[in-house]
Amino acid sequence: xxxxxxxxxxxxxxxxxxxxxxxxxxxxxxxxxxxxxxxxxxxxxxxxxxxxxxxxxxxxxxxxxxxxxxxxxxxxxxxxxxxxxxxxxxxxxxxxxxxxxxxxxxxxxxxxxxxxxxxxxxxxxxxxxxxxxxxxxxxxxxxxxxxxxxxxxxxxxxxxxxxxxxxxxxxxxxxxxxxxxxxxxxxxxxxxxxxxxxxxxxxxxxxxxxxxxxxxxxxxxxxxxxxxxxxxxxxxxxxxxxx
Amino acid sequence: xxxxxxxxxxxxxxxxxxxxxxxxxxxxxxxxxxxxxxxxxxxxxxxxxxxxxxxxxxxxxxxxxxxxxxxxxxxxxxxxxxxxxxxxxxxxxxxxxxxxxxxxxxxxxxxxxxxxxxxxxxxxxxxxxxxxxxxxxxxxxxxxxxxxxxxxxxxxxxxxxxxxxxxxxxxxxxxxxxxxxxxxxxxxxxxxxxxxxxxxxxxxxxxxxxxxxxxxxxxxxxxxxxxxxxxxxxxxxxxxxxxxxx
Numbered sequence: 001x002x003x004x005x006x007x008x009x010x011x012x013x014x015x016x017x018x019x020x021x022x023x024x025x026x027x028x029x030x031x032x033x034x035x036x037x038x039x040x041x042x043x044x045x046x047x048x049x050x051x052x053x054x055x056x057x058x059x060x061x062x063x064x065x066x067x068x069x070x071x072x073x074x075x076x077x078x079x080x081x082x083x084x085x086x087x088x089x090x091x092x093x094x095x096x097x098x099x100x101x102x103x104x105x106x107x108x109x110x111x112x113x114x115x116x117x118x119x120x121x122x123x124x125x126x127x128x129x130x131x132x133x134x135x136x137x138x139x140x141x142x143x144x145x146x147x148x149x150x151x152x153x154x155x156x157x158x159x160x161x162x163x164x165x166x167x168x169x170x171x172x173x174x175x176x177x178x179x180x181x182x183x184x185x186x187x188x189x190x191x192x193x194x195x196x197x198x199x200x201x202x203x204x205x206x207x208x209x210x211x212x213x214x215x216x217x218x219x220x221x222x223x224x225x226x227x228x229x230x231x232x233x234x235x236x237x238x239x240x241x242x243x
Numbered sequence: 244x245x246x247x248x249x250x251x252x253x254x255x256x257x258x259x260x261x262x263x264x265x266x267x268x269x270x271x272x273x274x275x276x277x278x279x280x281x282x283x284x285x286x287x288x289x290x291x292x293x294x295x296x297x298x299x300x301x302x303x304x305x306x307x308x309x310x311x312x313x314x315x316x317x318x319x320x321x322x323x324x325x326x327x328x329x330x331x332x333x334x335x336x337x338x339x340x341x342x343x344x345x346x347x348x349x350x351x352x353x354x355x356x357x358x359x360x361x362x363x364x365x366x367x368x369x370x371x372x373x374x375x376x377x378x379x380x381x382x383x384x385x386x387x388x389x390x391x392x393x394x395x396x397x398x399x400x401x402x403x404x405x406x407x408x409x410x411x412x413x414x415x416x417x418x419x420x421x422x423x424x425x426x427x428x429x430x431x432x433x434x435x436x437x438x439x440x441x442x443x444x445x446x447x448x449x450x451x452x453x454x455x456x457x458x459x460x461x462x463x464x465x466x467x468x469x470x471x472x473x474x475x476x477x478x479x480x481x482x483x484x485x486x487x488x489x
Contacts, residue, residue, distance in 0.1 A: 052330045053330070053486075053487070054326055054329070054330055054486060054487055055487065056487045070330075070486065070487070075330065075331055075332045075333075076331075076332050078330070079330075079331065080327065080330045080331075082323045082326065082327060084322075084323060086322055086323040086324035086326070086327040087324070088255065088259055088324065090258075090259040090262040090263055091255070091258060091259060091262070095255075095258060099251065099255050100331070102251050103248055103251055103328075103331055103332060103333060104331065104332060127262070143327075147331065
């Protein structure tokens, strides 16, 4: 077994005086797709921010690809999609993606490919502020993908996207994980989507309350419906064996 | 200091500015408008115009630089794109220098326009050379840009910024020596004036108004202003543009 892509030990984070992450321990294997699921306010985004290295932490250790999270050397290797679009409204989709392509030393051709991938080719010459929210998220996703990093951290990338495109994007995530060995951590609050991951982490009030493959979670909670499994885990967190 | 990334950022900020043509128009034209108004007001008293006009021409560029840079950086920060940039291979210095370079381009146009119209058409006359006045105007604009970025420390969002700007700007104007010369201020006000970034720019204008040669006083005032620009830049990099947030 190769070294973990992400290794988190006893991570504690406070934001604005409130405890947000309460002693997280986690290892993520390289080249896998990990889904981070949980209700809003459970600490998903904060955990992702820790992996990216933009979060102040109280205590604990976060190691990404063998280095402390946020180290300068990692910034070519890790790409982060935030929940709200951070693309520039006054630029076109193409200009946005090319800007990030240039920062990560990728070509204009790479930019065109990822724009195609997120289904925005017909809109590539449009100003981002004229696009819908879902399209802006996709433009943003293209900016994160164009970096072709070894580690991709995605905060709710598929909210508001149509089902067909969602399926395509998930297939794409799996493809780059398999083919290029990219490690992907995705947060989502849709259980149905998380079912496509190699592994699901279920978060609640700053703790990971379940950590397993979708199949095992279904089996342990004795339901096929992951939403129902989620409820059972939350209602009886002690009864469920934790891995 | 000028890296590939900061040129890319400067290019992107310029592109954004170009799309936002209202901002660009106001940024380049506002000092000229003010100069024309001052010239109109003082058309009967050319000697007063020489003094006040020089003050306006040399100092006013701070205002648009301050306002537009503050809002641009605030937007970058608030939208989360600053975090996105800094989580990638971009340093905080890249961002700062990128913005400074980007705003310098329309600033050159702004100063060229204002200085040429003021000396050429409005009949402004100064003892000091025109190019020194242009240099000062340019410096005032850069000072405004850095001050604007620094001022973000005092605001969490754009709405707060609109409250912070006037409350900070007015007292600063008053202690800068624009209305009352530094020598005539009471002691406590002089102490405040010593750290007022604008004071040295105001001092430079007086020198330009009175002396035809480049005096040591002028050089000193300009150098201190440049020093303030660097100091504020350093603080801005350490505060506004920090990578890790709570």
